[in-house]
Amino acid sequence: MKYLLIVPAFLFFPLRNPDNDKVQQIFIKLKYKYQECVQGSGQNYRGTKSVTKSGSRCLSWDSPAVKRKLNNAWRSDALELGLGSHSFNCISSSQESRCDITDQPWQAAINVYQPRRRQHFHRCGGVLIDSCWVLSAATLDKADRLEVILGRTFRKQNSSSEQIFKVEKYWIHEKFDNETFDNDIALLKLKTDVGICAVNSPEVLPACLPEPGLVLPSWTECEISEYSERVKRGYVRLWPNERCVPEVLSGRPITPQHGDSGGPLVCRNNDRMTLMGVISWGDGCGQRDKPGVYTRVTNYISWINGKIKANPVL
Structure with missing residues (x-):
């Protein structure tokens, strides 16, 4: 009835894009391997930031230049994916949040x-x-x-x-x-x-509720969000079912995450952001390579x- 996920550890490094703009890149450590959350030009970014740190303007989602991209404001499900007449190709700076409420409007x-x-x-x-x-x-x-x-x-x-x-x-x-x-x-x-x-x-x-019985492939990348002083977003991957067994959790302290609990775990399914989990508890809170536990929403649709x-x- 739970998903086990690897809680990401965020590390921030000031890097430079090919256009020499100094921006913030975000990396996640998953099983001792670093992986970028936002890759290359940021074409998978869905937020609302309008300028880079250097002041360069970002394209909007409804710009003709992005009409042939995967994410754009002309998609039939654009509203559900948070795509509108706001910025397209942008990564937030170190002084700004890594997430805006339009990234996680649910x-x-x-x-x-x-x-x-x-x-x-x-x-x-x-x-x-x-x-x-x-x-x-x-x-x-x-x-x-x-x-x-x-x-x-x-x-x-x-x-x-x-x-x-x-x-x-x-x-x-x-x-x-x-x-x-x-x-x-x-x-x-x-x-x-x-x-x-x-x-x-x-x-x-x-957020869209899943169909009962929906199972996503192991290691599917999903998004979680929570509040500190402002809303934050993180990326996690689903553990395989065979690793979600009592032996994995035996002897571990159950740490309820009161400030974070109840928040969403959403995964893209059929081009929709689907609610697959609700934040429940973890072994400690946000420790690197420690699984977080989420209530599996598909079991509770009825x-x-x-x-x-x-x-x-x-």
């Missing part, structure tokens, strides 16, 4: 209200799967103390693109085990008086659909 921040301090504090991550529905991990507080923030790049800074909701109700999986973290999944219903909650925009989009059908948005 990422949610779940905050909890603390009466003694009279303010909200970050509790965990979540992932938007429909206008009024968010998936997260099972370690949640009382529903009336929760708020869900969408469309915000900086966790503590208001944004014109943000959408904030109270939580009407949530469901933790009935078989969740708070010792083993089996069935570590929760479904939140956002509160609304108008029959609709989140409105699609470049900063706010639901559970999710059942809750949504039984609790319609009015």
